[in-house]
Structure formats: C-alpha cells, structure tokens
Amino acid sequence: MDQMLRAQDVTFSYSHEQHKALDGLTAQVERGEFVAVLGANGCGKSTLAKHFNAILLPVSGMVYIEDIPTTDEDRLLEMRQKVGMVFQNPDNQIVATVVEEDVAFALENLGVPPAEIRTRIDEAMKMAGIYKHREKAPHKLSGGQKQRVAIAGVIAMRPDCLILDEATAMLDPIGREKVMRTVRSLNRDHGITVVHITHYMEEAAMADRVIVMSEGKIAMEGTPKEVFSRVEEVKALHLDVPQSAELCHALTEAGLPMPVDVIDVDECARALYKAITGKEAGECPQS
Ligand SMILES: Nc1ncnc2c1ncn2[C@@H]1O[C@H](COP(=O)(O)OP(=O)(O)OP(=O)(O)O)[C@@H](O)[C@H]1O
Ligand SMILES: [Mg+2]
Structure with a gap:
C-alpha cells in the first residue's frame, strides 16, 4: 500500500520535567484511507496530529509524510501543503471579512497567480458545499458553515491529506452532520486521505479504521466493527461505543x-x- 503518514516509535514531551505526551508510538495511515483517532482527554491526539503536519518534531523516532521525514526543513512548505489541518474553533481560523477572500488567503500569501486562485477557490468552495455563501460575511454563517469555509481554505491548497482535530466539537448536530458529509465526500469522491480526531463515536463509526490512543500510545486499532465490539475494553479507556x-x-x-x-x-x-x-x-x- 501507498503510505501517506507514518510515525515510527515516536516519543515526545513538551518539557524535560513533563511526562511523555507520545510514548514510543508507531502508526501508519495509507493514502486514501479515512482514519478516526479516539482517546480520552490528554492522551496525545493533538500532539500526534501536530507531528503529522511537521508542527512538532519527535524527540526520538521518526515521522514521515509520504517518504519525507518531517525533520527535512528544506521541504517544510511542501509537507504543509500535502497535509492540511482543521482545528476545533472555526472563529480562530477565519481571517477575512468575505468568505471567498478567506478561502483565498493562504494562496495569496503563497503568491499563486490570481486566475489560478479563482479556479482553485471556486473548486474548493464547491467541494466544501459553501459556494453559494461565497460573497457573505463569515461571521453571519453558522458554526458548521464556518467550519466548511475553513475546510475550503485548506482544500484550496490541494492537499493529499486532511487532518481534523475535533473539527466538529463546537458544532450543533446539523452542522456536524454537514461537515461529516463534506469530509466523507472529500475522501470518497476526491481521494483525500482523512485523519479525523473526534470524541463522537458515531463519527468514528464512519471511518475505514479506528485508532484508540491512551497515554501517548496506541491502545486499540481496527475497523470500527472490530474496535466497538470490544465494549468493555473501550469503556476501560474512558470512552463510549x-x-x-x-x-x-x-x-x-x-x-x-x-x-x-x-x-x-x-x-x-x-x-x-x-x-x-x-x-x-x-x-x-x-x-
Ligand atoms: N503546549 C503544551 N505545553 C505543555 N503540555 C502540553 C501542551 N499541549 C499538550 N500538553 C500535554 O500533553 C499531553 C497530551 O496532550 P494533547 O493535547 O496531545 O492531548 P489530546 O488527546 O489532544 O487531548 P484533548 O482530547 O483534551 O484534546 C497532555 O498531558 C497535555 O496536558
Ligand atoms: Mg486535542
């Protein structure tokens, strides 16, 4: 199989005194996969996500984006373009006063020519289902719509992989459902690899594979059916099924x-x- 992301025996601490946020973790995500990451608060999910985008570098072990080690500083821009991140709070991710300007923001900063920007943002806004809102002010949109604006901004960079770090946590059920439908379509119809960190088990059930973390390690791994049929084990990790x-x-x-x-x-x-x-x-x- 074609490797998209790989963490090999990764250990990470935020400071010398602190316990290990990641503790000898090995995990792989194949190109085209939809992987859900679960785990109790503080188990290291966000820390792992930041390693998969070269925001953090391991203290020991290696992380690869495709075949690029994240320690390769010369290829940082390329890695950030390949793996896009969407975070929990949509308000923190929106920078412009009009939706389409927001979606274009990163491309403008990269100096992409205007005609190319137009094509790419229109495509991204359609893929994220917010094209009809393109001329609106982002603050007038619902949480779910804002989150899809954030997704469009990332998609406009044409990433191979999208990492969502609790991107549905602040949304109401309708917003969540629409964001999940968008994410699923990006995966199935456009081949974008998805890593979805969530506390919602119903969302994890949609994934091809579930990774359950505990104390900086992988505690369980398998298809949603395999993982969620081990009810007692999941509950012992302070999670629901x-x-x-x-x-x-x-x-x-x-x-x-x-x-x-x-x-x-x-x-x-x-x-x-x-x-x-x-x-x-x-x-x-x-x-
Ligand atoms: N910037 C930081 N500085 C110091 N310690 C941190 C920092 N960020 C996280 N930690 C610690 O590292 C460990 C892992 O945190 P992380 O944020 O990766 O967990 P998480 O699984 O994403 O949790 P949550 O479900 O609450 O988002 C925790 O003990 C946390 O307190
Ligand atoms: Mg987190």
Missing part, C-alpha cells in the same frame, strides 16, 4: 443474543427485529 453497539451489548448481557459487531442504527433495528420475531427485517412491512 456508538449507542447501537451499547444497546446490543446490554441486550446480550440481559439474555437476548444480539450480533456483537453492530455499530449503526439501521443494523441495530434489523438485528433487534430478528431477535424478537425470528424473521428477517425484510419481511417486516414497515422496513
């Missing part, structure tokens, strides 16, 4: 055997119908 996995687990414990790898609502409803009636949900007139 998606509600449907939780329900199936509780029903099984209570004596109604349910499949162990259910992570979404429709699947859960079908399994429940079958467990109660003995029939497939397809036979149910409402389904």
Whole structure:
C-alpha cells in the first residue's frame, strides 16, 4: 500500500520535567484511507496530529509524510501543503471579512497567480458545499458553515491529506452532520486521505479504521466493527461505543443474543427485529 503518514516509535514531551505526551508510538495511515483517532482527554491526539503536519518534531523516532521525514526543513512548505489541518474553533481560523477572500488567503500569501486562485477557490468552495455563501460575511454563517469555509481554505491548497482535530466539537448536530458529509465526500469522491480526531463515536463509526490512543500510545486499532465490539475494553479507556453497539451489548448481557459487531442504527433495528420475531427485517412491512 501507498503510505501517506507514518510515525515510527515516536516519543515526545513538551518539557524535560513533563511526562511523555507520545510514548514510543508507531502508526501508519495509507493514502486514501479515512482514519478516526479516539482517546480520552490528554492522551496525545493533538500532539500526534501536530507531528503529522511537521508542527512538532519527535524527540526520538521518526515521522514521515509520504517518504519525507518531517525533520527535512528544506521541504517544510511542501509537507504543509500535502497535509492540511482543521482545528476545533472555526472563529480562530477565519481571517477575512468575505468568505471567498478567506478561502483565498493562504494562496495569496503563497503568491499563486490570481486566475489560478479563482479556479482553485471556486473548486474548493464547491467541494466544501459553501459556494453559494461565497460573497457573505463569515461571521453571519453558522458554526458548521464556518467550519466548511475553513475546510475550503485548506482544500484550496490541494492537499493529499486532511487532518481534523475535533473539527466538529463546537458544532450543533446539523452542522456536524454537514461537515461529516463534506469530509466523507472529500475522501470518497476526491481521494483525500482523512485523519479525523473526534470524541463522537458515531463519527468514528464512519471511518475505514479506528485508532484508540491512551497515554501517548496506541491502545486499540481496527475497523470500527472490530474496535466497538470490544465494549468493555473501550469503556476501560474512558470512552463510549456508538449507542447501537451499547444497546446490543446490554441486550446480550440481559439474555437476548444480539450480533456483537453492530455499530449503526439501521443494523441495530434489523438485528433487534430478528431477535424478537425470528424473521428477517425484510419481511417486516414497515422496513
Ligand atoms: N503546549 C503544551 N505545553 C505543555 N503540555 C502540553 C501542551 N499541549 C499538550 N500538553 C500535554 O500533553 C499531553 C497530551 O496532550 P494533547 O493535547 O496531545 O492531548 P489530546 O488527546 O489532544 O487531548 P484533548 O482530547 O483534551 O484534546 C497532555 O498531558 C497535555 O496536558
Ligand atoms: Mg486535542
């Protein structure tokens, strides 16, 4: 497989006295993958994200963006262009007073010719679903729309990989859903590799692969079904599982055997119908 990001035995501390924020961590993200990163507060998710964008450099071990070691200072601009970051607070990421100017900001700073900027920002605003708001003032938009403006600004740089560090944390459910739909389409339709750090298990359930961190290390790794079927282990790491996995687990414990790898609502409803009636949900007139 084609490697997009790789952390090899990475250790990092913010100061000499401090404990290790990353502690011998090894992880890889393949090109085109959608990886969710989970973990309790302070376990090192943001620190890892900043290593994947060469904002931080490991104290020991190596980080690679494609095949470029992040210690290669001469290629810093290239690395930052390849891996775009979107952070939690949309207000901190918006700099201009008109949406399209905001999306163009980084390209203007890089000295990209105006005609090229026009093409790239129009493309990026369409991909992020905010093209119709292009002439509006960002402060008049909802949190979810602002976050999609921030995503468009990053996409305009034509990155290979997008890292979202709790980019949905401050949004209402509708804003979150629209941002997730945008991110999923960037991944599936445009081949952009996605690393999505989140506290929402339902969002992690959409990923190809889930990485669970604990105390600067990787504690669990696998497909969402593999990870979320290990309910007790996930809970021991102070995390939840998606509600449907939780329900199936509780029903099984209570004596109604349910499949162990259910992570979404429709699947859960079908399994429940079958467990109660003995029939497939397809036979149910409402389904
Ligand atoms: N700038 C900093 N200076 C000193 N220590 C820091 C700094 N940033 C993070 N840390 C510490 O490093 C450890 C890992 O922090 P990090 O922000 O990577 O965790 P996180 O998993 O992203 O947490 P959260 O879910 O709260 O965002 C924590 O103990 C944190 O207190
Ligand atoms: Mg964080």
